[in-house]
Amino acid sequence: MIPYFSIIEKYLNPTSKAFRIYVVHVTNVTHLALKIGKRLGLKEGQLEFIEEACMLHDIGIVKTNSPEIGCYGELPYLRHLTAGRKILKKEGLPLHARVAANHVGVGGLSKETIKGEKLPLPHKDILCETIEEKVISYADLFYSKNPDNLWRKKSYEEIKVKLQKRPEQLGLFEQWYELFGE
Ligand SMILES: [Fe+2]
Numbered sequence: 001m002i003p004y005f006s007i008i009e010k011y012l013n014p015t016s017k018a019f020r021i022y023v024v025h026v027t028n029v030t031h032l033a034l035k036i037g038k039r040l041g042l043k044e045g046q047l048e049f050i051e052e053a054c055m056l057h058d059i060g061i062v063k064t065n066s067p068e069i070g071c072y073g074e075l076p077y078l079r080h081l082t083a084g085r086k087i088l089k090k091e092g093l094p095l096h097a098r099v100a101a102n103h104v105g106v107g108g109l110s111k112e113t114i115k116g117e118k119l120p121l122p123h124k125d126i127l128c129e130t131i132e133e134k135v136i137s138y139a140d141l142f143y144s145k146n147p148d149n150l151w152r153k154k155s156y157e158e159i160k161v162k163l164q165k166r167p168e169q170l171g172l173f174e175q176w177y178e179l180f181g182e
Contacts, residue, residue, distance in 0.1 A: 001048055004055040007091055011062045017070030017147075022058060024150045025143055030054035032153075033139035036180045037132075046132055053099040054136050058145070060084025060100055069145050076120045078104075102126045103137045106169040106176065113166065138176050156182065 012019040033054050037047050060083030063073040075083060084100030102108040108127035115123055128134045142154050156177060163170040 002052050002093070004052050007056060007088075008059065011059055011087065018062065019070075021069045021145055021147055021150060022061065025145045026055050026058060028143045028151070028153070029057070029136070029139045032142055032182070033135050036135050036139060036182075039181065040131070040135070040179075042131065042135075049095070050132050050136060052093075053096045053132065054139070056084075056088060056093070056096050057099050057103050057136060057140065058084065059087050061145075063087075069147065078120050081121065081126070099133055099136055102128050102133055103140050105137075105166065106141065106163065106172045107134055107137055134176070135180065138173075138180055141173070142182065153182075 008019075008022065012022055030051055033050050034047060037050050042050070058080060060080035061069065061071050061077075063083035064071050064075045064077045064080050065073055066077050073083075081101050081104055085097045088094075088097035088100050104126065105113070108125070109119070109121070110127070111123055111125045113119070114121050114126075128137050141159050144150070144152075144154070159173065160170060163173055
């Protein structure tokens with residue numbers, strides 16, 4: 001198991017607001033992702049990866065301008081994906097870096113969606129490929145980083161309402177719900 005807490009503490013000051021929000025959020029997501037991973041019968045090494053990558057998946061927030069969660073960088077919030085990928089690659093963790101980059105929407109976003117919605121991301125597909133990546137991206141949908149709602153798990157219905165603007169993602173979420181549960 002990689003010492004993920006030392007990486008978290010390297011980028012987020014443990015006495016900061018961002019750290020408190022970060023740790024609660026990623027711990028909730030990790031708990032759910034591991035529960036799903038175990039239910040799916042994933043192997044020990046896969047579960048270990050899920051734990052590590054989940055705990056690090058949002059590390060890029062530190063580079064974004066998101067004062068509501070205590071982050072005072074310069075990038076728009078969505079760039080926490082690319083910033084996280086960069087950080088984890090630098091830490092020598094290319095597979096964890098993939099999770100930082102693709103835990104968005106339901107199983108990632110297509111180039112067409114990024115272009116069509118004028119999202120501040122490079123114009124290329126960022127899609128979850130492995131089962132570990134899919135489970136993490138899915139579990140992340142259930143928890144927000146809103147300081148008022150950090151501990152609250154969203155319901156299936158609530159997530160569906162949020163996904164209504166992207167019908168193809170809504171369909172995939174319904175499919176994954178059948179497979180993964182909650
Ligand atoms: Fe997250």
